[in-house]
Amino acid sequence: MNDLSASSRITYGAVPVQPAVVRRIRGLSDKALAWLFITPTMVLLLAINIFPLVWTIYLSFTNYRANRANAPVKWLGIDWYQTILTDPDIWAAMQVTAHFVFWTVVIETVLGFGLAFLIDKKFRGHGVWTTIILLPMMLSPAVVGNFWTFLYQPQIGLFNYVVAFLTGRPASSFQMLGDVTLSPWAIVIVDAWMWTPYVMLICLAGLRSIPDYIYEAAEVDRASKWRQFWSITLPMALPFIMLAVLFRGIENFKMFDMVNLLTGGGPGSTTEVASITLKRAAFESWRTGYSSAFAIILFVTVFGLANIYVKALNRVKSR
């Protein structure tokens, strides 16, 4: 309090400011000022984050339906949670999600780190290549979903054409989006194409943060390039790689837009990731209570996994 009023006296003493303004600002204590600054954010957070969350938790214990808002609401306790956790369809959706999250994260991390490692070698024109590689990431997922449906077209699609060219199989002999075994991989490929650059960018930041003199010391210490990679590059870039994995993992656990555009969850329910199941229950069947419970289950899962992961990340960082 004293510090602030002292400094403001100096400031306002030096710069001519209208007396009324001076008095009003001076009249506030540090605490009041702090509240003044954070209140708008707090109100916004409460209104668009905390309140909906609490409301969803409440709805998940009721039979409320958003399309029959005036119908009497009945308290159901944990019925929905029991129904969902014993429903094989839900478990199928979770498996599809797990497949999608696991493979996208693995592929994006390996490719992203590999690209970052190459770009970090600062060859001629590496700046241009960085920009080119980053382009997919800058597109809207809706656009990506749309044009990959064209790329995957069996007759005219570029993807099928390239595969046909490389393997000799006729282009129209397979459908990436229409085949039950291929479609889960089709969405993995698109996501990897779009988001590998993002992982690369984070890994590149990690690699750039390793000072040159550490490599020079290793060089003088007779460490081979291989040993330098395993005992310097990888351990020192690991926190960044883990961060990229965290971001991509959370993001893809909630994946909706791109998959919805590409396959809409089909064929059958082979690409029906959890958020598509959720959206159908919420806005096609209008089972609001049920979908609220499912949303809470998903939230707790992501939140719990992310927390465990962040603990591990912090341990790696503090090594």
Place this chain on the structure above:
Amino acid sequence: MAEVEIRAVSKAFKKTQAVSDLSLTVGDGEFVALLGPTGAGKTTTLRLIAGLEMPDRGSIRIGGRDVTGDAPADRDVAFVFQQYSLYPHLTVFENMAFALRAPIRRVPEAEIRAKVREVACLLHIETKLDNKATQLSGGQMQRVAIGRALVRSPAIYLMDEPLSSLDAKLRGEMRLELKRIQTDLGATILYVTHDQTEAMTMASRIGVIEGGRLLQIGTPREIYENPINAHVAARLGQPAINLLPATLFAGAPRGAMTIGARTEHLTIARGGGDVQATVKRIEHLGDQSHLHLDLGGQPVVTLSDPEARLGPGDIVSLRLNKPLFFDADGGRVAA
């Protein structure tokens, strides 16, 4: 340990000539210090020997073998960097064992443990072996960095201002320790510094380097007493040598434009000196005092006895006592 010989080496970075036509031989078991200001080319010289930079011209021989084109790993050198350059995710022990664990060395694990422990004791960090490198103080980190070099027995230790980031007290201690270790091990060391005290106290020979050129090399005493030019003379001595116009004093030899007067070349007399000077300021350092004088508009700094009761405005007379003389280009002129 082995002899290291640099022959007429030059290195430029884009348009900056870092090292020009530099030749230097470091004898087996010798401690040579390269002394010079920032940007003089000291570090580049060290990096050229280590193989971290490739020379544009000239050759480098270690132990009689030409290593000019060799990779750092093939040169058998150890390098202590100015920025500790420890591996931050490894423990002190792992940091020091790193070089010994190189596959080409195939040192047995028991031997590695014994060697690391021995060097750690030498540097008084044996209790820190299990700590992470990042949990140490600056002085300890630098000991580890030196220890990493010491566990090996390379042809030469290259040290790039290893003590510059330590505080004055620790620097003084480490100076003594480093010299002791060097004598005990009979190690060959090329040591880069801009600190004249380090060079004077540790080195058996000092090379004064400036603008990428080796100006003079010799024992600390030779460099101090017999500098070949004004640049070299100005590198050593505390307070720095006073470079004064020759016209201020009578008796300068022909061709001498500048008189180089160190504090021991100046005798302060209450009267009967050659010239009169006014006391401007006195810096009391305890055991001695720096006396700032005005000599016909020229600033002169010399030492004085703290007992001498002098104050600003006092007039003293100075007498020259076998000073150094330099010509218009700064070259030495015989008295």
